[in-house]
Each structure stands twice: as structure tokens, then as C-alpha cells.
Amino acid sequence: MDNNEDATEKKWSMKDFNYPVPEHAKQFGYAVGGVTFVGFILLIITGIVMTFFFTATVDKARDSVLALSSSPWGLWLRSFHRWLAETVIFLIILHMTRIIFTGSYRGSRKTNWFFGVALLVIALAFLFTGTVVKWDQEGYEAYLHAVEQVDLLPVIGAPIAAFLKATSIVMTMFVTHTLVLPLLFLLFLIPHLVLMKLNGLSPLPGKKVKKEIKLSKHIGKIFGWSFVIYGLLSFLAMQYPAELFPGPYTGIEMTKPPWILLILYQFEDWFGIKYLSVFPLLMIIGLILIPYIDSKKGDYSITRKIVVWTYIIIMALFITFIIHVAISTPVQHLG
Amino acid sequence: MDKSNYKQCSNLQRRFYTLKNTFFALIICLFFSPLVIMAQGGDEPKEKVEKVTEKMLEKDQPQSDSLRQKQDFAEISKAVGKGTVPTVIKALSLAAFIAGFAILYLPKKKKEVSNG
Numbered sequence: 001m002d003n004n005e006d007a008t009e010k011k012w013s014m015k016d017f018n019y020p021v022p023e024h025a026k027q028f029g030y031a032v033g034g035v036t037f038v039g040f041i042l043l044i045i046t047g048i049v050m051t052f053f054f055t056a057t058v059d060k061a062r063d064s065v066l067a068l069s070s071s072p073w074g075l076w077l078r079s080f081h082r083w084l085a086e087t088v089i090f091l092i093i094l095h096m097t098r099i100i101f102t103g104s105y106r107g108s109r110k111t112n113w114f115f116g117v118a119l120l121v122i123a124l125a126f127l128f129t130g131t132v133v134k135w136d137q138e139g140y141e142a143y144l145h146a147v148e149q150v151d152l153l154p155v156i157g158a159p160i161a162a163f164l165k166a167t168s169i170v171m172t173m174f175v176t177h178t179l180v181l182p183l184l185f186l187l188f189l190i191p192h193l194v195l196m197k198l199n200g201l202s203p204l205p206g207k208k209v210k211k212e213i214k215l216s217k218h219i220g221k222i223f224g225w226s227f228v229i230y231g232l233l234s235f236l237a238m239q240y241p242a243e244l245f246p247g248p249y250t251g252i253e254m255t256k257p258p259w260i261l262l263i264l265y266q267f268e269d270w271f272g273i274k275y276l277s278v279f280p281l282l283m284i285i286g287l288i289l290i291p292y293i294d295s296k297k298g299d300y301s302i303t304r305k306i307v308v309w310t311y312i313i314i315m316a317l318f319i320t321f322i323i324h325v326a327i328s329t330p331v332q333h334l335g
Numbered sequence: 336m337d338k339s340n341y342k343q344c345s346n347l348q349r350r351f352y353t354l355k356n357t358f359f360a361l362i363i364c365l366f367f368s369p370l371v372i373m374a375q376g377g378d379e380p381k382e383k384v385e386k387v388t389e390k391m392l393e394k395d396q397p398q399s400d401s402l403r404q405k406q407d408f409a410e411i412s413k414a415v416g417k418g419t420v421p422t423v424i425k426a427l428s429l430a431a432f433i434a435g436f437a438i439l440y441l442p443k444k445k446k447e448v449s450n451g
Contacts, residue, residue: 070415072421075411076424101351221439223438227432230431232432234427235432241412
């Protein structure tokens with residue numbers, strides 16, 4: 001019997017997929033990526049259900065969301081989807097923080113880091129389009145900010161802005177939110193997961209893997225944490241429903257963006273709307289450069305310290321901005 | 336990181352892990368801080384903004400649909416939030432929350448090795 005026949009006659013069982021992984025896979029820091037993935041699946045499920053109740057036109061969008069919110073399950077569904085979206089962004093940042101702290105972007109993991117950065121950008125685009133699509137005052141203000149930014153882009157800005165102004169904006173955002181972005185997300189998520197499997201779980205800094213556990217135990221931890229986080233979130237969604245603002249009305253600015261975009265709000269306060277897109281662009285460039293800045297081997301090299309401390313300082317500043325903007329009164333930026 | 340391994344680490348590694356854990360804890364606390372602000376009446380600025388909006392609406396848009404809409408949602412969410420179904424949803428959510436902790440922390444029964 002040759003090898004080929006051997007392969008065809010092999011009977012696969014679930015045990016073959018339960019391969020060993022390093023023991024530290026049990027830690028929350030190493031399960032947070034999986035918890036984020038579960039959150040994304042929940043977002044897809046809740047999003048698909050909401051699609052059946054949504055009317056993607058400028059005059060009916062807000063009313064359809066209001067109608068959905070008129071039943072307890074509808075109110076919970078919408079609030080859960082909204083809080084889930086913001087939590088997934090938070091979990092992505094936690095996942096990124098763990099990767100930076102453990103230097104898991106070096107060597108063969110560099111490509112996967114770039115896929116991760118792309119996924120973060122797409123997740124933020126999801127948050128933005130999801131905010132606009134309900135077409136209340138919050139969505140309208142977010143849309144105006146985006147159009148202003150796009151208009152300022154050299155060469156491509158004017159035609160994109162013209163396209164946005166010419167199309168039915170709610171339908172454009174709805175198609176982007178439910179079709180374009182999910183496809184893009186999958187396009188980057190699949191290689192992200194494949195590379196993670198090929199590279200294996202990143203090691204703990206300064207330690208060699210001694211013990212191993214079964215993959216099922218790692219997945220068990222992911223589900224455990226998912227139940228804890230999303231169970232609590234589900235409770236909070238019913239207790240504190242996501243707000244639906246009035247309007248939209250022109251000439252007033254009364255809302256603040258979702259928590260992660262409060263950082264941009266602070267920069268808008270300081271430098272004005274013209275330079276709003278410069279900051280996220282710098283952040284993306286900074287994230288892309290990290291594996292090039294810290295490429296040396298060794299867990300406690302000087303470049304590692306520079307990257308980790310720079311990250312801590314920037315994150316501390318962002319947290320300060322978020323708190324400051326969250327407790328301050330909204331101001332007029334447009335017009 | 337396991338406590339047993341913690342003792343074997345160098346001071347630098349210990350500092351690194353303490354820093355990492357503190358940072359994670361800080362981020363988690365800050366994420367939930369808006370709830371504390373809300374509970375302590377931190378939504379006052381929102382009230383002010385609504386008043387500004389009311390004034391602008393009365394001035395510019397006599398139909399004042401938006402104000403009614405605003406009340407609509409506030410009233411609807413308040414009315415919908417009471418009743419049996421929301422209580423059931425909250426109970427199921429808390430059950431999932433507790434089940435998660437059970438999955439994470441309840442000791443697993445070790446498989447007994449049979450000697451044939």
C-alpha cells in the first residue's frame with residue numbers, strides 16, 4: 001500500500017483537530033483575539049436580523065429604526081448590536097495591546113500584523129457606516145464630517161465627494177455596511193486566521209514553551225470569556241438602550257461620536273476639521289512602521305522598550321482625550 | 336501568567352508583567368467609566384444641548400418634529416423597557432454571564448485512567 005492510498009483511507013475524527021497549543025493560550029491576553037472573533041459573529045447575526053426591519057431611504061431610515069425599537073426584542077437587538085460594535089473595537093485594541101506588549105509582530109508574524117491593522121481600519125469603517133445608516137442627528141453629523149474630509153483629499157477627493165452627494169446616502173452607506181465592508185473584512189480575516197495557524201501561538205516574552213494544552217481548552221476559554229463579556233453587554237443593552245437622536249436637522253451640532261472617535265473630536269477641537277483626516281493617517285502609518293522599528297530579536301531590546309513605552313504614552317494621552325471630550329459640552333465644528 | 340512561574344521570572348520580567356496587567360486593568364476600568372459617570376448624573380451636558388436644540392428648532396423649524404421624535408424615542412424606550420420580556424432578556428443575559436464564569440473557573444473533573 002503506497003502513501004497516497006494511506007492518505008485516502010485515513011479516517012478523520014474530531015481528535016485530529018484538537019491539536020496541542022502552548023499552555024499560555026489559557027490566558028485572557030491570548031484569548032482576546034478569539035473573543036473578538038465571537039463578537040464579530042454576533043454582530044453579523046444581529047445585523048442580518050435587523051436588516052429585515054430596516055428601510056434604507058433618507059426619509060424612512062430613522063422611522064424604521066424607531067419602529068424596531070418599539071418592541072422589547074427590537075430595542076434589545078439594536079442596542080446590543082450598537083454596544084457590541086463599540087466593544088469589538090475595544091477588544092481589537094486590547095488584542096493589539098497584547099501583541100505590542102509581547103512583540104508578536106516580528107519575524108514571520110510581520111505580515112499578519114499588517115492584516116490586523118487592515119482589520120482594525122475596516123472595523124472602524126463598520127462603526128462609521130453603522131452610525132450614519134440610521135440617519136438621525138448623530139448619523140447626519142458623522143456624514144457631514146466625512147464629506148468635508150473627502151472633499152479635502154487631493155485629486156480623488158472631489159469625485160468621491162461628488163459621488164457621495166449624488167447618491168442616496170443612506171442606501172450607499174447601507175450597501176457599504178452590509179456588503180462591501182463584510183467582504184473586505186473576510187478578505188483580510190481569512191489570511192489573518194490562516195497565518196495565525198501557520199505561525200502558531202506567539203510565545204510569552206522571555207520564556208520557552210514547556211507545557212501544552214489541547215486546542216479545545218483554548219476554545220473553551222474563548223467561549224467562557226465571550227459568555228462573560230457579551231452576557232454582561234446584553235444585560236446593559238436592555239438596561240441602557242442605545243440612543244436614537246432626533247432629526248436630522250441642518251445647522252446644528254449636538255452629538256458626539258462613538259467613544260473611539262472622541263480622540264478625533266479632541267483633535268478637531270484643537271486644529272479644526274481641515275486636519276481631521278491627518279491624525280488617523282499618521283496612526284495607521286505608525287502602526288505599519290512598528291515591525292520595522294522593532295525588528296531585532298530579543299524580548300527586552302532597546303527598540304522593544306521604545307515601542308512599548310511610546311505606545312503606553314500615546315494610549316494614556318488618548319484615554320485622557322476620551323474622558324475630557326466625554327464630559328465636555330458638544331461644540332460646533334461644521335460650517 | 337501562572338503564579339508558580341512568576342517566582343521563577345527575573346525582576347525585569349516581573350516588572351513587565353506587572354506593567355502589562357496594570358495597563359489592561361486600567362483600560363478595562365476606563366471603558367466602564369462612562370457607566371459610572373452616567374450613574375452620577377454625568378449626562379448634564381446632554382440636557383443643555385437638548386435645550387439649545389429646542390431653541391433652534393422653535394426658531395428655525397416651527398414644525399418641531401424633532402422634539403416630538405426625541406420624546407418619542409425616550410418614551411418608547413422607557414415604556415418598552417418595563418414588562419416581562421425585558422426582565423426575561425436581562426435574566427437570560429445574566430445567566431449567560433454567570434455561565435461564562437462557570438466555564439472559566441469551575442474545576443473540571445479529571446478523567447479516570449482505567450487499567451483495563
